[in-house]
Amino acid sequence: MTKLAVYPGSFDPITNGHLDLIQRGLRIFDTIIVAVAKNPAKQSLFTVEERLEMIRVAVGDKPRVKIDSFQGLLVDYVRSVNARIVLRGLRAVTDFEYEFQMNMMNRRLEPEIETVFLMTGLPWVFLSSSILKEAAVHGGNIEGMVPPYVFKQLKRKFGQE
Ligand code: PNS
Numbered sequence: 001m002t003k004l005a006v007y008p009g010s011f012d013p014i015t016n017g018h019l020d021l022i023q024r025g026l027r028i029f030d031t032i033i034v035a036v037a038k039n040p041a042k043q044s045l046f047t048v049e050e051r052l053e054m055i056r057v058a059v060g061d062k063p064r065v066k067i068d069s070f071q072g073l074l075v076d077y078v079r080s081v082n083a084r085i086v087l088r089g090l091r092a093v094t095d096f097e098y099e100f101q102m103n104m105m106n107r108r109l110e111p112e113i114e115t116v117f118l119m120t121g122l123p124w125v126f127l128s129s130s131i132l133k134e135a136a137v138h139g140g141n142i143e144g145m146v147p148p149y150v151f152k153q154l155k156r157k158f159g160q161e
Contacts, residue, residue: 002031003029003030003085004029004033005028005031005032005033005116006032006033006077006078006081006083006085007022007032007034008035008036008037008070008086008088009034009036009037010036010042010044011034011036011055011129012045012046012129012133013050013054013132013153013154014054014058014129014146014147015124015128015132015145015146016127016145016146017091017120017121017124017128019058019059020120020121021087021121022034022059024118024121025118026062026065028116029085030064031065031066032065032066033068033083034055034059034066034067036051036067036069036070038070038071046153050153054147054150057147058149058150073109075106075109075110078110078113079113084113084114085113085115086113086115086116087115087116087118088117088118089118089120090118090120091124099115103115132146136154136158139160142154
């Protein structure tokens, strides 16, 4: 049996913290599906297509990593791809409350699906897509926090080329 995990998120955009988590997740799982949530109610900087493209470029040629998007409930998507495991990263204590609540709800909705948490890599504990965008929009140097292609796309988005 191959161990398949779904790594869901907004990925608006993907950061080096996410990439670190994917890399480490591959030590545990045979295949990881990186799944971008389509949430029309949530204001995003990049379109789903742009986010998928940035993930594709950042992940590169890794046959064990698949990239997809989904709409609606995460547990329905996880079931639809015949997976049983959700992979999530945990930064400092601030993430705990939100992740705890989401995990409890997901388990209530679908008890067969388990969420596995990996601690975020130490260099990235402070990093989130939101704080990154906050720095980038004001011209902060975010080099080294995101893959090079994402760096370019952020500059383009904020008209800083
Ligand atoms: O990167 P994020 O924004 O923290 O990811 C949150 C995400 C996409 C994993 C979460 O919002 C989600 O699973 N959305 C789909 C709808 C859903 O199933 N929500 C949780 C149970 S109500």
